[in-house]
Amino acid sequence: MYLCYMEKETGLFMLPVAIGEGNIERSLPKENIEIAKRLSYFIVENVRTARRCLKKMAPEIDISSLTFYELNEHTPTNEISGYLEPLRRGESMGLMSEAGCPGVADPGAAVVKIAQREGLKIIPLVGPSSILLSLMGSGLNGQLFTFNGYLPVDAHDREKRIRELEALSRKTGGTQIFIETPYRNSKMLESLLKALGGETLLCVAANITTVEEQIITRKVKEWRKLNIMLEKVPTIFLFNSGENS
């Protein structure tokens, strides 16, 4: 017989956040909401986003009664450990990212690492990951894949890196995944279409989990004919040069 975690366990609950205008009922299991309602302490990438997300998850939550610790690129490294004090004294805590799953492509892993070192309980919850959803929808190899984060900003370096990743993909058959800040999407697509071979399968996945979601996989030579402009929206890029289409 299954017992809901909140009834029996204390720990650091990793609470995913809906992406963009992604709807809660599409993005989060019901139990996440029940767990969030019982937490008083949160470590979050952005307090404003976290408050809004909690309000959307459960309008009855009294946000003003909650304690938030902000963990992002501005947080001094020596302050992070102190955030876990409530957990150390037996209170459950929530960890939330700006969007998607905490600990993946965000600063959240730093605090999970400390909790692991101290043997504290960590409970990752199910939620939307644009990386994983893009991979699923791409049809590209999901048995071997690498998430690379951001590629270099300089066009020359970026194209060099794309060619390196393409050579690796051709050799191993693995899928290469990466992200870009939305305002550089068009430059990124330009680099990809310039640097990649025509037979390589390229997937562009935009607005994941929203009503505008688009996940399109085509050969690079087909993308070149399309003459498209990518909008300034959250986008994941994936390619594979090691599989036949």
Place this chain on the structure above:
Amino acid sequence: MYLCYMEKETGLFMLPVAIGEGNIERSLPKENIEIAKRLSYFIVENVRTARRCLKKMAPEIDISSLTFYELNEHTPTNEISGYLEPLRRGESMGLMSEAGCPGVADPGAAVVKIAQREGLKIIPLVGPSSILLSLMGSGLNGQLFTFNGYLPVDAHDREKRIRELEALSRKTGGTQIFIETPYRNSKMLESLLKALGGETLLCVAANITTVEEQIITRKVKEWRKLNIMLEKVPTIFLFNSGENS
């Protein structure tokens, strides 16, 4: 204003399946269930698992009225395309894996690839991925990671591969992730403790999303002292030799 996908869209819905004895309310957003209830055609890795999962998701579904196409390692490649006939004539379809997210570490990507080639709509839905949940809970680098599927079965080859992946992780700082069939877990752990350096961080993540879930990250030299036996349960292994603990 958000419109539920099922009201407006036709496509190949990628429906995740709860892992092991994982509870539906912890594993799946409510909308997945609403979508599943409206589908008549399913491409599934295992018909028995798929029926049981649908019954658990929505007991009111009349399973006998549904059409299932089985896509697994026994499916002749030239039959896969035919499974998409309902989708081609405008019916929505569901794609389900044995457990977790279809298209990742399962045979489902083959049919998504065909759907992509034909420009058919694909809609991946949120659900449990033991790979992603393990990574979240491990505290290891989530900005750069590779999922490697299975490592070689032969002990010598496996240890060689582990050392290669460790060298790569030391160089790039990326996290290496892989799986093993449950009855080989102990052998895998043995190989890891033998082949990896003492300072490498190793995470063993077992029974993800169930009440017996355990996600533990320690240095290899600490694991060596523990003298543990891994049970025959679904387990993900992750390590990183490129970050300080």
